[in-house]
Amino acid sequence: MVAWSCAAVNGQASEYALRFVGMWLVSHGTKNVLGDAAINIRPHGGGNGFPSAHTSAAVFGASSLVHDCVTGNPWVQGVVLLSAGYVGGSRMEVKAHDLWQVLFGALYGWLFERLLRRPSRVRAMVVRELVRLRGWTALQFRAVFRR
Numbered sequence: 001m002v003a004w005s006c007a008a009v010n011g012q013a014s015e016y017a018l019r020f021v022g023m024w025l026v027s028h029g030t031k032n033v034l035g036d037a038a039i040n041i042r043p044h045g046g047g048n049g050f051p052s053a054h055t056s057a058a059v060f061g062a063s064s065l066v067h068d069c070v071t072g073n074p075w076v077q078g079v080v081l082l083s084a085g086y087v088g089g090s091r092m093e094v095k096a097h098d099l100w101q102v103l104f105g106a107l108y109g110w111l112f113e114r115l116l117r118r119p120s121r122v123r124a125m126v127v128r129e130l131v132r133l134r135g136w137t138a139l140q141f142r143a144v145f146r147r
Contacts, residue, residue, distance in 0.1 A: 001061075002061065002065060003016070003060070003061035003062070003064040003065045003068075003069070004016055004017065004020070004061075006064070006065060006068060006069035007064065007068065010068060010069075012068075015117075015118055016064065019060075019112055019113065019116045019117070020057075020060060020112070022112060022116065023056055023057075023060055023108060023109060023112035023113075024053065024056075024057070026108065026112070027051055027053040027056050027105070027108055028053060030050065030051060031047075031048040031049070031050060031051075031053075032048070034050055035047070037050075039100065039101070042095070042096060042097060042098075042101075043092075043095040043096070043097065043098050044095040044096065049096070049097050049098070049101050050100070050101045050104060051101055051102075051104040051105035051107075051108050052088065052091050052096070052097040052101045052102045052104075052105030052106075053105060054087055054088075054091055054096075054105070055084075055087055055088040055091055055097070055102050055105030055106050055109065056105040056106070056108040056109035056112075057087075057109065058083070058084040058087035058088065058109065059084045059088075059105070059106045059108075059109030059110050059113070060109035060110070060112060060113045061084070061109075062080045062081055062083065062084035062109075063109065063110055063113040063114060064113055065077075065080045066080055066081065067114075084106075084109075088102040088103075088105065088106060089102075091105075
């Protein structure tokens with residue numbers, strides 16, 4: 001919430017929210033696609049553990065804060081990064097996730113925060129592919145409904 005507030009002050013709240021929602025959808029989509037795969041099983045039992053979405057959200061926010069809001073203060077940057085690390089560690093401590101689930105959650109958060117910023121080649125490619133996919137899907141639906 002602090003990172004989103006900072007983005008709002010900088011006039012980037014909607015762009016930040018769009019990247020965050022994308023990260024959330026991919027994180028939870030991965031959990032659902034993996035189903036009962038071994039990597040998706042939580043240490044305490046149960047499924048939908050890969051990746052750790054709490055860690056993804058924490059790293060996403062920490063990366064945004066470090067790069068956009070507290071750039072001139074290495075002490076505050078350190079505290080922000082340690083806080084994100086604490087979230088991942090706490091997920092392992094309560095046996096909600098294992099190390100790999102937390103590490104990949106952190107990777108998801110960092111990738112979505114850094115690589116999908118405006119303007120980036122990765123973001124342009126993702127948007128181009130989504131538009132292409134949307135066009136293909138629309139054509140397929142039209143063909144089905146014409147029958």
